[in-house]
Amino acid sequence: MSSLIVASIYQQVINDVIHNIQRDFEDSGVDVSVLNELQQLWETKIIQSRVTNFPPEDDKNQLEQEEDMENSSKRGTNKQKAKARSKSYNQNLSVGNINQDESEDELSDANSVVSNKYPENETKFTGQSAASLASIINTSNTNNMSANTGYPLSPSQRKNNAFEEDYDDQNSSTDDESQNQPLSTRAPQFLASGVNAPLASMSPMMGQRNLDQAQQNSSKINDLLNNNATGNDYMYQSLGSNSLANNNSQDTKKPYLPQNDGCDDPISVWKIFLAERKLKQLNSANKLDSTEQNKDFNMTISQVDGDNSENGGDITEHMVLCQYDKVSRTKNKWKCVLKDGIMLVNGRNYLFHKANGDFEW
Amino acid sequence: MSQYYELYRTSTLGFALTDSLDELIQAGHITPQLAIRVLMQYDKSIAEALTNHVKARATIKGSLKTYRFCDDVWTFIISNPNFKFENEVVSADKVKIVACNARRPDEA
Known part of the structure; x- marks a missing residue:
């Protein structure tokens, strides 16, 4: 039964987070539309992850329809639009690209000022996937590129694309629009999903980004990695300026000033957090390729130095995240009383309130 | 928080x-x-x-390949785990279980 309620629990959590964080958004002067966008992005990613046990699309559609009823009509239409689009590209697009479409709509609606700026940024967007292309194009737009292309994650790129689409015309099909756009536009986006994997492998280097920023133009790879950092720096500037959403977007136009001092500012914390996460994912992906025996061997080795294994040395694709009430051992029999768990097994999510584990060592 | x-x-x-x-x-x-x-x-x-909100119960069985207890966190690597829910059984070749203390030390 647990698998059947996963989607509804997730929906509850999403709604709860969005509801409770609203105050923080207001306090920091961020437009509510951004919050809606966050919710849409989040939900779409869950849908695309297909971790719930039933046909996630159907279930989620129901949930979303309910939400749409509750929410403003604008939001609902955006979702539908996004879905229609996503279907049209679905075969070519990676999961993430769909999200952008949704988010774009809302953003453009909410912040028309912001959207005006995106067309320029668009050139940057091609970023990762079309890194080489972008680097050729961007001679004058280096800063913009860097801001948007960012992370091995293609998200920022997608978003840029989306913004542009919305800006150009929200209602017409995005494909037509995009073709009129500069080189950086569509084709690269589609590639992005496929290209992400190799780029992701660079995530370990993320920590060096600040240092590398000065060398942005030195290589394509550096461009990609550095882009993320610059984007964050823009954010940082905007922080100082009593940021409203519009202000933030305007700040992205400011010339890029690398910040090389200190590592405790929230931006660094965030970057580190993401970098660690990417590293974990990367390690787990690599691990899947290795043989079982090698994994076991690595595990025993890594056990000796503790933290190394924690950083992905023995990660498998199947994970249980939970809390323990009691762990006991009698000879080689282990008994665990676990609670509040999220399981990712065979690509599906399961939840449990309580679980008993009986293991033989 | x-x-x-x-x-x-x-x-x-x-x-x-x-x-x-x-x-x-x-x-x-x-x-x-x-x-x-x-x-x-x-x-x-x-x-x-x-x-x-989650009421489901589960049972996990399997052979424990690796166990670790560090910083109040248990980590288990179970090979050939078998997950039993009320009406569903799932198995995998290997699973990693990461468990934090249900009673946080700062609470106690």
Whole structure:
């Protein structure tokens, strides 16, 4: 039964987070539309992850329809639009690209000022996937590129694309629009999903980004990695300026000033957090390729130095995240009383309130 | 808010949220501070949801390949695990279980 309620629990959590964080958004002067966008992005990613046990699309559609009823009509239409689009590209697009479409709509609606700026940024967007292309194009737009292309994650790129689409015309099909756009536009986006994997492998280097920023133009790879950092720096500037959403977007136009001092500012914390996460994912992906025996061997080795294994040395694709009430051992029999768990097994999510584990060592 | 584990950020739901937040940061719509606030709220929401709204029980069996207890966190690697729910059985070749203390040390 647990698998059947996963989607509804997730929906509850999403709604709860969005509801409770609203105050923080207001306090920091961020437009509510951004919050809606966050919710849409989040939900779409869950849908695309297909971790719930039933046909996630159907279930989620129901949930979303309910939400749409509750929410403003604008939001609902955006979702539908996004879905229609996503279907049209679905075969070519990676999961993430769909999200952008949704988010774009809302953003453009909410912040028309912001959207005006995106067309320029668009050139940057091609970023990762079309890194080489972008680097050729961007001679004058280096800063913009860097801001948007960012992370091995293609998200920022997608978003840029989306913004542009919305800006150009929200209602017409995005494909037509995009073709009129500069080189950086569509084709690269589609590639992005496929290209992400190799780029992701660079995530370990993320920590060096600040240092590398000065060398942005030195290589394509550096461009990609550095882009993320610059984007964050823009954010940082905007922080100082009593940021409203519009202000933030305007700040992205400011010339890029690398910040090389200190590592405790929230931006660094965030970057580190993401970098660690990417590293974990990367390690787990690599691990899947290795043989079982090698994994076991690595595990025993890594056990000796503790933290190394924690950083992905023995990660498998199947994970249980939970809390323990009691762990006991009698000879080689282990008994665990676990609670509040999220399981990712065979690509599906399961939840449990309580679980008993009986293991033989 | 700090009394909630960040453990669940590495779940599918948490990753989805983190990715979304990162996109918004990259686009310049929110600040990293705000993103961290969202994650802290997520820690709270997911923990409460699991405690209050999930009723499912499960049984896990398998052979324990690796166990580790460090910083109050148990980590188990179970090979050939078998997960039994009320009406469903799932198996895999290997699973990693990461378990934090249900009673946080600072509470005790």
